[in-house]
Amino acid sequence: xxxxxxxxxxxxxxxxxxxxxxxxxxxxxxxxxxxxxxxxxxxxxxxxxxxxxxxxxxxxxxxxxxxxxxxxxxxxxxxxxxxxxxxxxxxxxxxxxxxxxxxxxxxxxxxxxxxxxxxxxxxxxxxxxxxxxxxxxxxxxxxxxxxxxxxxxxxxxxxxxxxxxxxxxxxxxxxxxxxxxxxxxxxxxxxxxxxxxxxxxxxxxxxxxxxxxxxxxxxxxxxxxxxxxxxxxxxxxxxxxxxxxxxxxxxxxxxxxxxxxxxxxxxxxxxxxxxxxxxxxxxxxxxxxxxxxxxxxxxxxxxxxxxxxxxxxxxxxxxxxxxxxxxxxxxxxxxxxxxxxxxxxxxxxxxxxxxxxxxxxxxxxxxx
Amino acid sequence: xxxxxxxxxxxxxxxxxxxxxxxxxxxxxxxxxxxxxxxxxxxxxxxxxxxxxxxxxxxxxxxxxxxxxxxxxxxxxxxxxxxxxxxxxxxxxxxxxxxxxxxxxxxxxxxxxxxxxxxxxxxxxxxxxxxxxxxxxxxxxxxxxxxxxxxxxxxxxxxxxxxxxxxxxxxxxxxxxxxxxxxxxxxxxxxxxxxxxxxxxxxxxxxxxxxxxxxxxxxxxxxxxxxxxxxxxxxxxxxxxxxxxxxxxxxxxxxxxxxxxxxxxxxxxxxxxxxxxxxxxxxxxxxxxxxxxxxxxxxxxxxxxxxxxxxxxxxxxxxxxxxxxxxxxxxxxxxxxxxxxxxxxxxxxxxxxxxxxxxxxxxxxxxx
Numbered sequence: 032x033x034x035x036x037x038x039x040x041x042x043x044x045x046x047x048x049x050x051x052x053x054x055x056x057x058x059x060x061x062x063x064x065x066x067x068x069x070x071x072x073x074x075x076x077x078x079x080x081x082x083x084x085x086x087x088x089x090x091x092x093x094x095x096x097x098x099x100x101x102x103x104x105x106x107x108x109x110x111x112x113x114x115x116x117x118x119x120x121x122x123x124x125x126x127x128x129x130x131x132x133x134x135x136x137x138x139x140x141x142x143x144x145x146x147x148x149x150x151x152x153x154x155x156x157x158x159x160x161x162x163x164x165x166x167x168x169x170x171x172x173x174x175x176x177x178x179x180x181x182x183x184x185x186x187x188x189x190x191x192x193x194x195x196x197x198x199x200x201x202x203x204x205x206x207x208x209x210x211x212x213x214x215x216x217x218x219x220x221x222x223x224x225x226x227x228x229x230x231x232x233x234x235x236x237x238x239x240x241x242x243x244x245x246x247x248x249x250x251x252x253x254x255x256x257x258x259x260x261x262x263x264x265x266x267x268x269x270x271x272x273x274x275x276x277x278x279x280x281x282x283x284x285x286x287x288x289x290x291x292x293x294x295x296x297x298x299x300x301x302x303x304x305x306x307x308x309x310x311x312x313x314x315x316x317x318x319x320x321x322x323x324x325x326x327x328x329x330x331x332x333x334x335x336x337x338x339x340x341x342x343x344x345x346x347x348x349x350x351x352x353x354x355x356x357x358x359x360x361x362x363x364x365x366x367x368x369x370x371x372x373x374x375x376x377x378x379x380x381x382x383x384x385x386x387x388x389x390x391x392x393x394x395x396x397x398x399x
Numbered sequence: 400x401x402x403x404x405x406x407x408x409x410x411x412x413x414x415x416x417x418x419x420x421x422x423x424x425x426x427x428x429x430x431x432x433x434x435x436x437x438x439x440x441x442x443x444x445x446x447x448x449x450x451x452x453x454x455x456x457x458x459x460x461x462x463x464x465x466x467x468x469x470x471x472x473x474x475x476x477x478x479x480x481x482x483x484x485x486x487x488x489x490x491x492x493x494x495x496x497x498x499x500x501x502x503x504x505x506x507x508x509x510x511x512x513x514x515x516x517x518x519x520x521x522x523x524x525x526x527x528x529x530x531x532x533x534x535x536x537x538x539x540x541x542x543x544x545x546x547x548x549x550x551x552x553x554x555x556x557x558x559x560x561x562x563x564x565x566x567x568x569x570x571x572x573x574x575x576x577x578x579x580x581x582x583x584x585x586x587x588x589x590x591x592x593x594x595x596x597x598x599x600x601x602x603x604x605x606x607x608x609x610x611x612x613x614x615x616x617x618x619x620x621x622x623x624x625x626x627x628x629x630x631x632x633x634x635x636x637x638x639x640x641x642x643x644x645x646x647x648x649x650x651x652x653x654x655x656x657x658x659x660x661x662x663x664x665x666x667x668x669x670x671x672x673x674x675x676x677x678x679x680x681x682x683x684x685x686x687x688x689x690x691x692x693x694x695x696x697x698x699x700x701x702x703x704x705x706x707x708x709x710x711x712x713x714x715x716x717x718x719x720x721x722x723x724x725x726x727x728x729x730x731x732x733x734x735x736x737x738x739x740x741x742x743x744x745x746x747x748x749x750x751x752x753x754x755x756x757x758x759x760x761x762x763x764x765x766x767x
Contacts (some may be wrong), residue, residue: 076589076610080442080585080588117748139546146527165596168595174507175591176591178503178507179587179588180549180583182549183584185553186553186581187552187581196567197565205561212554213551213555213558214444216554219547220447220547221444223544224527226536226540227533227536242444269700378477
């Protein structure tokens with residue numbers, strides 16, 4: 032099989048014999064994305080569409096390909112073997128689905144940076160001005176164009192997935208795709224309803240995590256992979272049992288990185304979560320023991336677009352003092368442990384379980 | 400039996416019992432939508448999701464169901480007969496696709512009214528405040544929630560279409576669906592690039608019309624209907640030949656209603672198009688003969704969010720004086736005529752052609 036390498040060159044990859052390396056997904060997925068998007072860009076009505084595709088490529092340059100890895104791992108977990116071109120196309124389409132979610136999320140939150148670059152709506156605003164668009168319209172243009180790019184990428188994700196499995200297999204994974212897509216929207220809507228209104232209800236914050244992140248990041252990619260091999264209910268329930276705690280741990284790590292992370296590694300400003308007013312588990316835990324003064328301080332800071340560096344420093348102090356930081360670390364460890372314990376019992380082939388063990392580590396210990 | 404049609408030609412007409420009334424689509428489509436959305440609302444994670452479904456139902460209360468009619472007519476045009484439940488589900492899903500397009504369009508344009516009601520983002524902002532959300536966050540919440548609702552409706556449209564035809568038929572119409580979806584986004588993006596920058600290039604304005612409206616309003620609904628019966632290339636090319644001029648005429652009528660329509664009938668403010676800065680064919684034709692003063696006046700008014708009633712009156716005077724209003728009426732007539740001429744030769748069953756003739760009339764002569 033020939034793939035494009037990171038520098039754009041074609042290279043020959045030995046075809047799989049028995050069970051190919053489940054860890055080496057990234058290059059193959061990226062080659063599929065590059066090829067698919069180049070075709071679609073060529074088929075677009077004119078050069079005016081270039082900023083849409085350039086912005087998308089820029090966004091796709093970064094990212095961990097976690098969903099793609101999980102999808103391929105799910106396929107192995109379900110007993111998949113041999114030619115994995117089809118599963119890689121499905122995995123690549125999940126990365127486009129994730130890109131759609133990021134683009135719209137950044138438009139909604141008015142975020143400036145993603146993966147160390149200007150967010151899609153900022154990139155599109157810049158392209159507009161560079162192409163002679165009046166600067167006073169740039170912001171509004173960028174937001175609208177970001178919305179359109181998200182729409183395009185959602186449909187591209189659906190188009191790409193249909194280049195993989197045939198009609199019958201697609202029919203089989205359809206209910207999973209449908210659930211994944213609607214759960215993401217429901218989670219984002221729950222998140223939105225709580226934005227700027229932090230409360231000390233940890234369960235409410237965890238519910239948002241489950242819908243907004245855990246399901247489309249871990250559970251459905253894994254189960255879609257398994258469903259493509261026609262895995263039975265035992266595999267599916269083991270996938271869910273592994274995925275739900277891991278997905279929660281993933282988002283809890285994100286919450287910590289969103290306040291204590293290193294912007295050079297996360298690729299986004301460290302005060303984004305506070306400024307955007309996210310009602311995270313971390314915030315709920317920080318509010319619980321807080322004094323009236325500290326509660327007031329947190330409530331005023333969360334969702335304040337004019338937050339200063341000093342304000343943010345004070346917020347971080349309150350969180351540290353509350354012990355919430357440590358509690359979230361404990362929650363992450365417990366959830367990673369729960370996920371790994373499932374692997375010990377799961378009816379997965381050995382190498383698939385090993386791949387999932389590796390993913391569980393990187394998803395929860397990461398710094399970006 | 401054989402009858403003489405309107406042009407005096409002999410046509411074979413299948414018996415009336417075999418070909419149910421193609422005009423009575425609305426009630427059936429609405430029943431499918433109500434049933435499908437009620438099921439999805441029940442399956443949603445909690446009462447917090449209610450505003451999403453209520454807002455969507457409100458939007459669906461209005462509308463002409465033009466795309467649904469065309470889809471069913473396309474099915475008849477391709478020789479469809481008998482049980483039409485499946486085609487009605489596809490037709491209903493196209494109405495959801497249209498609803499998605501309207502919701503995101505209104506977010507992008509910041510429109511206030513649609514089909515005589517507050518636009519989706521305004522309705523969601525109001526629901527947020529009614530539910531105790533802080534009023535100072537209402538506008539930002541509404542815009543973000545409108546974006547999410549649009550995303551949800553796009554995926555619901557895709558889910559509903561899959562409850563109709565089976566895997567094989569879905570596979571057949573897939574390329575058409577893909578083209579429809581991406582052409583809409585491309586058209587909206589072209590529209591966005593020209594927003595607030597009106598120019599006198601009629602061809603450029605018509606190109607936007609073709610992508611933004613004509614294709615997803617007429618051509619693809621009709622051809623998706625025909626494709627579901629497995630119609631051959633003759634039927635498909637007749638569908639396109641009929642649809643392209645009709646779709647253009649539809650949008651040209653919209654452009655006229657957008658400046659000269661009766662808000663009580665169109666359900667939106669009469670100055671929306673000017674305020675939002677749409678670079679329409681009407682505007683291009685008005686700019687062509689305009690004096691330097693009039694050009695200046697038009698350029699300043701188009702896309703001015705603070706447009707006064709007086710400003711708008713002056714814009715309308717310039718357009719009237721330019722003869723553009725009359726020219727657009729002439730363009731509509733020519734396109735309707737071209738579409739009807741195609742029907743005289745098209746390999747469609749008589750009643751299907753009659754239904755399309757009827758639709759061509761209502762789509763181009765309408766007041767709303």
